[in-house]
Every structure is written in C-alpha cells, then in structure tokens.
Amino acid sequence: xxxxxxxxxxSLLPAxxxxxxxxxxxxxxxKRYFETxxxxxxxxxxxxxxxxxxxxxxxIYLAMLPLILAGVxxxxxxxKIRPLVLLAILSIPPSLIEVHYETISRIPVFLVLxxxxxxxxxxxxxxxxxxxxxxxxxxxxxxxxFVHNLLIHYHP
Amino acid sequence: MKKYLVLAVIFIVALTLRFYNLGGFRCLNxxxxxxxxxxxxxxxxxxxxxxxxxxxxxxxxxxxxAPLYIYLTVPVIKVLGLTxxxxxxxxxxxxxxxxxxxxxxxxxLFNDRRLALLxxxxxxxxxWHIQFTKAGADVGVAAFFTLLGIYxxxxxxxxxxxxxxxxxxxxxxxIYGYFAQRLFVPLIVLFLLFFYRREIVKTKKSxxxxxxxxxxxxxxxxxxLMSGGHEEKILKTTIFGYQRSAEYLNLITGEDNSKIxxxxxxxxxxxxxxxxxxxxxxxxxxxxxxxxxxxGDPRQFVYRMGVMYLFDLPLILIGLYSLLKSKxxxxxxxxxxxxxxxxxxxxxxxxxxxxxxxxxxYPILILSAYGALAVWQRIGKSLKVALIGxxxxxxxxxxxxxxxxxxxxxxxxxxxxxCGYKELVSFMQPxxxxxxxxxxxxxxxGPYIFFLFFERYDPAGYQKQARLVQENPxxxxxxxxxxKYSFRPIYWPRDRCSLDRIFAGPPExxxxxxxxxxxxEILGRVYFPDGEEAFRVVKTVLGPPGGYCEKIRxxx
Numbered sequence: 001x002x003x004x005x006x007x008x009x010x011s012l013l014p015a016x017x018x019x020x021x022x023x024x025x026x027x028x029x030x031k032r033y034f035e036t037x038x039x040x041x042x043x044x045x046x047x048x049x050x051x052x053x054x055x056x057x058x059x060i061y062l063a064m065l066p067l068i069l070a071g072v073x074x075x076x077x078x079x080k081i082r083p084l085v086l087l088a089i090l091s092i093p094p095s096l097i098e099v100h101y102e103t104i105s106r107i108p109v110f111l112v113l114x115x116x117x118x119x120x121x122x123x124x125x126x127x128x129x130x131x132x133x134x135x136x137x138x139x140x141x142x143x144x145x146f147v148h149n150l151l152i153h154y155h156p
Numbered sequence: 157m158k159k160y161l162v163l164a165v166i167f168i169v170a171l172t173l174r175f176y177n178l179g180g181f182r183c184l185n186x187x188x189x190x191x192x193x194x195x196x197x198x199x200x201x202x203x204x205x206x207x208x209x210x211x212x213x214x215x216x217x218x219x220x221x222a223p224l225y226i227y228l229t230v231p232v233i234k235v236l237g238l239t240x241x242x243x244x245x246x247x248x249x250x251x252x253x254x255x256x257x258x259x260x261x262x263x264x265l266f267n268d269r270r271l272a273l274l275x276x277x278x279x280x281x282x283x284w285h286i287q288f289t290k291a292g293a294d295v296g297v298a299a300f301f302t303l304l305g306i307y308x309x310x311x312x313x314x315x316x317x318x319x320x321x322x323x324x325x326x327x328x329x330x331i332y333g334y335f336a337q338r339l340f341v342p343l344i345v346l347f348l349l350f351f352y353r354r355e356i357v358k359t360k361k362s363x364x365x366x367x368x369x370x371x372x373x374x375x376x377x378x379x380x381l382m383s384g385g386h387e388e389k390i391l392k393t394t395i396f397g398y399q400r401s402a403e404y405l406n407l408i409t410g411e412d413n414s415k416i417x418x419x420x421x422x423x424x425x426x427x428x429x430x431x432x433x434x435x436x437x438x439x440x441x442x443x444x445x446x447x448x449x450x451x452g453d454p455r456q457f458v459y460r461m462g463v464m465y466l467f468d469l470p471l472i473l474i475g476l477y478s479l480l481k482s483k484x485x486x487x488x489x490x491x492x493x494x495x496x497x498x499x500x501x502x503x504x505x506x507x508x509x510x511x512x513x514x515x516x517x518y519p520i521l522i523l524s525a526y527g528a529l530a531v532w533q534r535i536g537k538s539l540k541v542a543l544i545g546x547x548x549x550x551x552x553x554x555x556x557x558x559x560x561x562x563x564x565x566x567x568x569x570x571x572x573x574x575c576g577y578k579e580l581v582s583f584m585q586p587x588x589x590x591x592x593x594x595x596x597x598x599x600x601x602g603p604y605i606f607f608l609f610f611e612r613y614d615p616a617g618y619q620k621q622a623r624l625v626q627e628n629p630x631x632x633x634x635x636x637x638x639x640k641y642s643f644r645p646i647y648w649p650r651d652r653c654s655l656d657r658i659f660a661g662p663p664e665x666x667x668x669x670x671x672x673x674x675x676x677e678i679l680g681r682v683y684f685p686d687g688e689e690a691f692r693v694v695k696t697v698l699g700p701p702g703g704y705c706e707k708i709r710x711x712x
Binding site for chain 2: 018
C-alpha cells in the first residue's frame with residue numbers, strides 16, 4: 001500500500017524530489033512518535049483497540065495535564081533535562097510500531113509522565129494549595145468515572 | 157523607506173502566494189458561490205437571494221452567513237464581474253495585509269524588529285493562513301479585522317489616541333464578519349481589558365471614545381444576534397444543539413442502576429462539556445498542528461501536512477520555553493491569546509476545526525518566530541545554512557502538496573471543492589431553450605447556487621422563485637429550482653419513466669446499466685479535472701410499448 005502511494009505520488013514530476021521511501025517512512029515514524037503526546041489519545045480515548053481501552057478515558061487522567069506541565073517546567077527551570085531526555089527516548093519504540101496509538105509500548109512513557117505529574121503536584125502543594133486540592137478532586141472524579149465505565153459499561 | 161524594504165519583500169511574497177492563480181487554483185465551493193451570488197444580488201437589487209433588503213445575516217443553501225464579506229464583495233463584483241477571482245479577492249488582499257499588521261504589532265509588543273520581520277515572514281508562508289486567505293473564506297476577512305482590533309488596543313493602551321478607535325472598527329468589523337468571532341472577540345476584549353487595566357485608567361478619555369464608537373457600530377447587529385436565524389446557526393453547529401441518540405441513552409440508563417451515577421457521569425451537560433474540553437485540547441495536538449491537519453475535510457487540509465510546518469514544532473517549544481523564562485509581561489498576552497483562540501472551535505460539533513480556531517495562527521507563529529530567533533542566536537554559520545535549507549525545503553514541499561497532491565482529493569462532494577458544476581452549467585445552456593423540465597441531482601449539495609452563480613442569473617428574477625426545501629430541521633436544505641430547473645435527488649427507478657425530461661446527476665444516480673437506448677438518450681458527460689466522471693446528462697424519451705416503464709407511468 002505504502003509503496004503504491006509512493007509510486008503514485010512520484011509519477012507526478014514536480015513531486016519526485018520530495019517523495020521517496022526515506023521521506024515517507026520518516027514522516028510516518030514522526031507521526032507515531034508524536035501520537036504519544038496527542039491530548040485526545042492521552043486523556044480522552046486511549047488505544048484504538050477496544051480490548052485495550054474503555055474508549056471513555058485515556059491512559060492517564062486529564063487532571064494530570066497541568067501537573068505534568070508544572071513538573072516539566074520545574075525541571076526545565078532547574079536545568080535538569082535528564083527526565084525529559086528519558087521521556088523523549090521512551091517515546092521512540094512506539095513510533096516504530098505499525099499500529100497507530102498503540103498503548104502497551106507506551107506504558108513506560110506514562111510512568112515518566114506520572115512522575116512529572118507527581119513532581120508538579122509536590123510543587124503545587126507548596127505554592128498553590130487550592131489549585132492542588134481542586135486538581136485532586138478532579139483526579140478522584142476521573143478515577144471514579146473510569147472505574148464506573150470499566151465495571152458497568154465496558155463490553156470489549 | 158529603506159527600513160521597510162524587507163517588510164515590502166515579505167508583503168510581496170504574501171501577495172504572490174495568495175494571488176497566484178487565485179481564480180483557478182481550486183473549483184468554486186458552495187460557500188464561495190453563496191457569498192458571490194448574494195453580493196451580486198445586493199449589487200443588482202439591494203436584497204439577498206430571498207429578496208430581503210440589506211440583511212445583516214444572509215440565508216443561503218439553508219445556512220446563515222455573516223454579512224461583512226458579502227457587502228465588501230459588492231464593489232469588487234461591480235468592477236470585475238461575478239467571477240471566482242472577485243469572490244476570493246478580499247480574503248487574499250486582507251490576508252496579505254495581515255502580514256504588515258502583524259509586523260507592527262510584534263514590533264510594538266517586543267520592541268524587536270527582527271522578531272517582527274520573522275513573525276511576518278512566517279505568516280506570509282503559513283499553510284494555515286494561506287488556506288483561509290486564498291480561498292473565499294469569511295474567516296480570512298474577519299481574522300484580519302480581529303488582528304487590527306488587537307493591534308489597535310495595544311497601541312491605544314500605549315497612548316496612541318487613534319488606537320482604541322482602530323480597535324472599535326476592527327472588532328466591530330470582525331463581529332460582522334464571521335460567526336466564531338462573535339464568541340472570540342468578547343473573550344479577547346475581556347482579556348485585553350484585564351491585561352491593560354492600568355494603562356486603560358491612564359488613557360481613559362480615548363478608551364471611552366473607542367468604546368462609544370464600538371457600541372454604536374455593533375448596535376445594528378444586536379437584534380440579529382437574538383434572531384431565530386442566529387439561534388438556528390448556533391444549534392446546528394455547536395454542541396448546544398447536539399442531541400444524544402435514544403439508542404445510546406437507553407443503553408446507558410439500562411445499565412446504570414442508580415440515577416445518581418447517571419447524572420454524575422452521563423448527564424448531557426457533563427458529556428457535552430467533556431467533549432468540548434476534548435475538542436479544545438485537540439487544537440494543540442501534534443497531529444492537527446503538524447501532521448494531518450483536518451484530515452477529513454478537503455477544504456481545510458493539505459495532503460501530508462498539518463496546518464503548520466513540521467519545522468515549527470521545535471521552534472514553538474523553544475519559543476514557548478524562552479518566552480516563559482523571560483520576564484516580559486507581554487508573554488501573558490501571547491499565551492492568553494493562544495489559549496482563548498480555540499474556544500469557538502471547541503464548542504462546535506467537529507473534533508477539530510482549522511477554520512474556527514483560525515485566530516490561533518497569529519500567537520502560535522509569534523511563538524515560532526521567537527523560538528527561531530532564540531535558536532538563531534545560539535548556532536553557528538553551518539547550522540544557520542541548514543536551518544534556512546529546511547525552511548526552503550518545507551515551503552517548496554508545501555507548495556507541491558498544495559498544488560499537486562491535494563486538489564484531486566477534494567474535487568468531489570459537498571465537503572469538497574464542488575468541481576464539475578461550472579462545466580455542467582455551461583453544458584446545459586443549449587438545452588434551456590427547448591424541451592421539458594431539467595432536473596439536477598442534489599447529491600453534491602447546493603447545485604442551485606452554482607447554476608445561479610455561473611449563469612449570472614438575474615437576482616430579481618430568482619427572488620420571485622426562491623424556495624428552500626429542507627428534508628429535516630437539521631439539514632441545510634436546497635434551493636428547489638427556478639425557470640426550467642428543478643434541484644432534487646434523482647430516483648432513477650421512477651424518474652427513468654418520465655417523458656421528455658433532462659436529468660443531470662452523478663454516475664451513481666444514473667447507473668450506466670440502466671440507461672437503455674430507446675428509453676433514454678445520453679446527451680453528454682462532465683468530468684472532474686482528474687478525468688473521473690462527475691455528471692451524466694440524459695434525456696428521457698418514450699420507450700417501446702409495454703415493459704417496466706409502462707407500469708410505472710400508470711402509477712405516476
């Protein structure tokens with residue numbers, strides 16, 4: 001299929017210098033690499049395979065988003081880039097899998113994201129306690145919603 | 157003048173990219189045909205296609221359109237005639253001028269000429285911006301005025317007496333220009349009021365002048381904001397009009413034993429809000445921004461590209477980080493603008509919309525330019541050459557994709573560029589003089605508006621015959637017909653037996669196997685630009701006695 005697409009595109013003369021297997025596959029890999037950070041996948045729907053997701057929640061909770069951002073920012077501000085490098089490296093294996101939005105290979109990434117969220121929460125508890133409490137309430141709500149959907153409405 | 161030489165070159169680049177083959181780079185879509193024909197109607201009769209005198213919202217193809225773009229197009233049609241170029245003139249011109257406004261805005265905000273030039277250049281070559289300022293999109297016109305309004309506010313807060321007047325003009329025009337701006341403009345105004353609250357106190361006299369002018373300008377449209385048409389538009393496009401299916405509700409309530417759990421996790425208000433949140437965040441997804449754009453919508457996407465270049469991805473991240481780290485207060489303005497811009501798109505039914513989130517393009521490109529400048533200052537000569545190489549490669553790839561790969565994917569269908577109608581209208585002209593009724597199939601939506609547009613049909617004549625047929629309140633509807641034309645779905649098992657009628661429709665409506673000689677005469681075929689058959693035109697004739705049609709005719 002991909003070879004067919006490449007050949008079709010290359011049949012158009014001006015496109016020849018831009019379309020080749022290297023550029024095509026590089027784009028496909030990059031696409032899958034950044035699928036890991038797609039908000040819809042992460043927080044709302046998860047894996048496309050119904051046996052690996054309830055399709056009503058993502059692999060991590062939306063309440064963790066501000067915490068992850070706070071965590072990442074605190075690492076960057078402190079000049080500590082190792083956890084970020086780890087995140088970047090762990091996102092490579094899923095980018096080589098043919099299936100889009102595959103979850104099993106992304107589990108290590110979620111662990112690092114959870115670590116960032118925990119760091120963000122620690123920081124937030126010290127500086128903006130009200131926000132931390134609100135996010136924890138949202139987290140608990142999302143958790144109960146996930147359990148409810150999993151136990152009551154999930155029929156893989 | 158010398159100091160503006162680079163800006164002039166960037167403006168010429170913007171102008172060239174937007175005006176090159178403007179009339180023919182894509183077929184005319186039905187939105188553009190509606191804008192164009194209604195402007196023509198106003199020019200000839202002072203009323204819209206339904207005969208309503210100088211309306212502040214135009215109903216066309218059953219959809220409501222904001223008035224500014226249509227009224228702006230009137231003088232262009234007067235000078236250049238009713239053509240594709242005329243319809244696309246204003247978005248292309250104002251899109252090119254946006255580059256200049258952005259330059260002055262960024263220069264004012266950051267006091268950095270290089271950043272201002274780079275932001276302008278990024279806007280000039282932006283796929284997102286070109287997409288909606290090259291085609292006849294009302295959002296391209298409205299977004300220019302929004303940008304002007306924000307720039308005016310910044311200058312007004314900085315002490316320029318004309319600043320707030322420009323804001324009043326810009327924001328009012330924007331509200332008249334596009335429905336999504338009616339949500340975004342109030343949001344950005346509130347944000348600007350908060351952001352510049354101290355400066356406003358210092359410039360309260362000119363602020364009040366601007367405010368009064370703004371209120372006077374907006375006042376005429378307020379009644380139409382409360383009208384049934386506006387409500388219908390909101391219900392048709394936003395999640396507020398979304399009704400969950402009875403099947404879904406039965407399933408959920410059947411499985412949930414507790415009403416508390418149902419209201420907690422499945423109430424309509426919760427699910428709609430959750431969906432809106434999902435849609436909001438989709439506008440920041442790498443897939444939308446850098447890889448696929450709005451993949452399902454041929455009018456919004458460019459093949460194998462997002463709405464931005466891939467090279468923007470690292471630049472935006474670096475720009476964001478550098479800006480957050482800086483002590484400039486202005487960072488909150490850029491981030492606030494960026495975070496508010498997708499809200500109109502988030503509350504609509506589409507998962508993602510490049511059109512309704514169009515106001516994101518300015519702050520996100522400022523971030524990209526900020527990142528590019530940060531990188532530029534830290535790298536050596538060879539890397540600079542490589543960076544320029546990547547930029548040139550990306551722009552050329554975009555142009556190849558835009559002009560070569562993308563068009564064949566969007567020739568067909570109501571969501572696409574409606575190719576084939578221009579040729580069909582031209583083909584039908586000889587048949588208008590003799591014979592019976594001409595029936596045009598509505599599978600590709602809105603044929604009546606294309607016939608009106610390409611025939612340059614006298615609006616006064618159409619206004620007397622204008623009739624909209626809607627299958628249900630949620631559908632856009634169709635113009636029923638005029639003169640000998642009838643626009644409706646063709647049902648060939650029945651229609652093949654009508655006598656002395658001409659039918660024009662896609663091959664699936666007029667299957668080759670059912671076009672029997674002696675029963676029908678094939679008058680001709682119209683093709684899409686890639687050679688695929690778009691329309692068949694056939695005439696029914698009296699077939700031999702007996703058989704299928706005789707029975708059917710007895711029932712007609």
